[in-house]
Amino acid sequence: MKKEYDVAVIGGGPAGMASALAADREGASVILLEKDKALGGRLNQCIHNGYGQSIFNKDLTGTEYANKLIELINNSCVEYLLNTEVTEISLDKKISCINFGKRFQINAKSIVLSTGCREKAFDYLIDKKGIYTAGQAQRIINLEGKKIGENAVVLGSDDLALIVARRLIYEGAKVLCVVEPAPYPSASIKNISYCLSDYGIPLCLNSHIQSIEGEEKVEGVHIVTDTKNGQKKEFIPCDTLIVSMGLQPQYELLDKLNIEKENLTNTAVIDQKRQTSIEGFFLTGDALIIHSSIADITFEGEVAGKNAALYAKEQSESKNSISVEVESSDLIEYALSHNNIISVKVKSSNLIEYALPQRINTLDHKVKIYFRVKKTLRDARLDIFSQDELIYAKKFVVISPEELVEAEVNIQGVKGNLTISMEA
Amino acid sequence: MEIVCIMCGAACALEVKEKKGLLEVKGNICRRGEVYGRKEYINPQRTVTTLFPIKGGGFVPCKTSLPVDKELIFDVLKAIKSSSAPKPIKAGKVLIKNILGTNADIVATSNVY
Numbered sequence: 001m002k003k004e005y006d007v008a009v010i011g012g013g014p015a016g017m018a019s020a021l022a023a024d025r026e027g028a029s030v031i032l033l034e035k036d037k038a039l040g041g042r043l044n045q046c047i048h049n050g051y052g053q054s055i056f057n058k059d060l061t062g063t064e065y066a067n068k069l070i071e072l073i074n075n076s077c078v079e080y081l082l083n084t085e086v087t088e089i090s091l092d093k094k095i096s097c098i099n100f101g102k103r104f105q106i107n108a109k110s111i112v113l114s115t116g117c118r119e120k121a122f123d124y125l126i127d128k129k130g131i132y133t134a135g136q137a138q139r140i141i142n143l144e145g146k147k148i149g150e151n152a153v154v155l156g157s158d159d160l161a162l163i164v165a166r167r168l169i170y171e172g173a174k175v176l177c178v179v180e181p182a183p184y185p186s187a188s189i190k191n192i193s194y195c196l197s198d199y200g201i202p203l204c205l206n207s208h209i210q211s212i213e214g215e216e217k218v219e220g221v222h223i224v225t226d227t228k229n230g231q232k233k234e235f236i237p238c239d240t241l242i243v244s245m246g247l248q249p250q251y252e253l254l255d256k257l258n259i260e261k262e263n264l265t266n267t268a269v270i271d272q273k274r275q276t277s278i279e280g281f282f283l284t285g286d287a288l289i290i291h292s293s294i295a296d297i298t299f300e301g302e303v304a305g306k307n308a309a310l311y312a313k314e315q316s317e318s319k320n321s322i323s324v325e326v327e328s329s330d331l332i333e334y335a336l337s338h339n340n341i342i343s344v345k346v347k348s349s350n351l352i353e354y355a356l357p358q359r360i361n362t363l364d365h366k367v368k369i370y371f372r373v374k375k376t377l378r379d380a381r382l383d384i385f386s387q388d389e390l391i392y393a394k395k396f397v398v399i400s401p402e403e404l405v406e407a408e409v410n411i412q413g414v415k416g417n418l419t420i421s422m423e424a
Numbered sequence: 425m426e427i428v429c430i431m432c433g434a435a436c437a438l439e440v441k442e443k444k445g446l447l448e449v450k451g452n453i454c455r456r457g458e459v460y461g462r463k464e465y466i467n468p469q470r471t472v473t474t475l476f477p478i479k480g481g482g483f484v485p486c487k488t489s490l491p492v493d494k495e496l497i498f499d500v501l502k503a504i505k506s507s508s509a510p511k512p513i514k515a516g517k518v519l520i521k522n523i524l525g526t527n528a529d530i531v532a533t534s535n536v537y
């Protein structure tokens with residue numbers, strides 16, 4: 001192993017592997033650092049299918065998708081280190097690593113962070129036996145091959161929660177209900193159908209868990225449901241509670257360097273190269289935003305990796321960027337400021353969760369802007385203005401919250417701030 | 425029969441009925457809903473994924489190489505649970521051929537050395 005590389009990629013999940021491969025294709029020397037004993041990241045515990053259709057043209061399981069990428073890595077010039085956790089990165093791009101108690105440092109010209117996400121913390125009493133987060137349950141069942149209970153209640157209705165619910169059924173457990181505080185489920189319609197309806201698992205909307213019965217072990221949950229005629233209470237005996245409160249980008253290594261963030265969503269600010277506010281530091285995958293499709297992750301990773309390699313080659317590129325700012329609106333808006341960088345922000349909106357990138361370098365011809373909506377919108381219309389001129393418009397029959405929607409905008413000649421507005 | 429279409433986020437509520445020997449799909453806003461409604465009514469199928477036991481302990485993730493009839497899911501799971509295969513196993517290895525006469529094989533989806 002060398003000590004100096006053009007590009008260092010931190011985190012060997014699908015985003016990190018895609019980044020490393022793209023940087024390698026640009027001719028950069030690449031080191032990929034992974035703290036686990038294998039590459040693959042979260043995909044290693046995703047034994048279910050539903051991956052790969054748009055990239056490999058086949059319906060693959062998460063594990064198969066990971067293996068395809070690992071094969072590509074093994075056939076490339078990318079070097080990788082396993083069991084190697086990165087503990088710190090410095091502004092001059094020195095990377096502190098630890099491998100089985102051995103500390104060492106690697107220097108790179110540019111850095112891609114692809115450290116994935118973590119499950120949001122929850123306030124339930126975790127010292128009771130029988131309570132698991134959904135990701136933890138998935139890991140125990142699929143990676144350790146252990147069973148975790150007989151009668152389960154699931155709190156939260158995102159894709160992870162539902163995939164775990166079906167997995168419990170396959171292992172012979174009963175899933176008594178899925179409890180969701182919101183008036184609508186957050187998973188894709190496919191998972192609601194294939195993981196819940198197929199097995200007759202009830203979905204209790206507008207509901208929450210008021211309290212958990214049992215001293216040391218979970219013995220049941222008290223569920224409260226808001227209905228038109230007031231609250232309905234129900235006690236469900238169970239020995240297992242699976243909690244899925246959503247996922248959260250994990251990018252502390254960069255956060256410590258004080259990169260610019262959006263306060264509202266706590267996401268990092270990036271440009272179309274996936275470069276953060278500090279030159280030469282790139283962010284991608286679930287560490288940037290939570291993706292629901294592996295195709296998006298792979299694409300994002302490639303963009304970051306390619307640009308990290310280009311940055312390493314000529315360290316002066318980023319002087320030509322523009323910034324887009326979004327003005328307040330109850331939908332979405334973007335704005336553009338001076339020189340070549342326009343900055344993009346999503347204003348407090350009840351329709352749009354966020355949009356990326358928040359900075360655009362207008363020396364590019366076309367830029368893909370991604371956004372996610374907060375709830376399912378029908379007959380929606382997206383307009384993007386540069387100052388008062390409409391530069392992009394698109395109609396959508398439906399947009400649902402689990403999809404990352406893209407708008408490819410021609411920005412050649414655009415001089416002023418971009419404003420994005422959404423109506424439904 | 426009521427079926428929710430999964431082809432896109434619109435999640436159309438389909439109603440599939442047999443009328444004089446012909447299938448009628450209502451509630452869809454596009455052609456894909458019609459196709460999905462018919463398929464789900466006549467012969468719903470799913471890909472099954474689970475763990476396959478390894479001789480002497482351990483397991484390897486596996487899947488059906490093709491979707492199998494929905495009503496056979498639990499029989500397929502049972503057949504997998506009562507089988508086993510020796511190490512090493514490479515991804516893509518056929519662990520059970522033509523499971524329960526479905527034409528689908530059980531295939532390893534990861535490597536175990």
Ligand SMILES: Cc1cc2nc3c(=O)[nH]c(=O)nc-3n(C[C@H](O)[C@H](O)[C@H](O)COP(=O)(O)OP(=O)(O)OC[C@H]3O[C@@H](n4cnc5c(N)ncnc54)[C@H](O)[C@@H]3O)c2cc1C
Nearest residue numbers: 011013014015035041042050086115116160285286293294
């Ligand atoms: C339950 C579930 C089901 C899903 N189902 C689908 C699906 O059916 N189809 C689909 O297309 N997508 C699906 N997705 C989405 C997709 O699996 C994930 O979005 C994707 O795996 C995230 O990739 P990543 O590389 O960003 O992060 P990860 O896969 O989490 O990888 C991050 C890696 O970084 C490493 N790391 C972290 N910190 C450090 C450090 N300090 N030093 C070194 N290494 C570090 C970790 O060990 C890990 O290997 C699903 C997601 C979930 C949660």
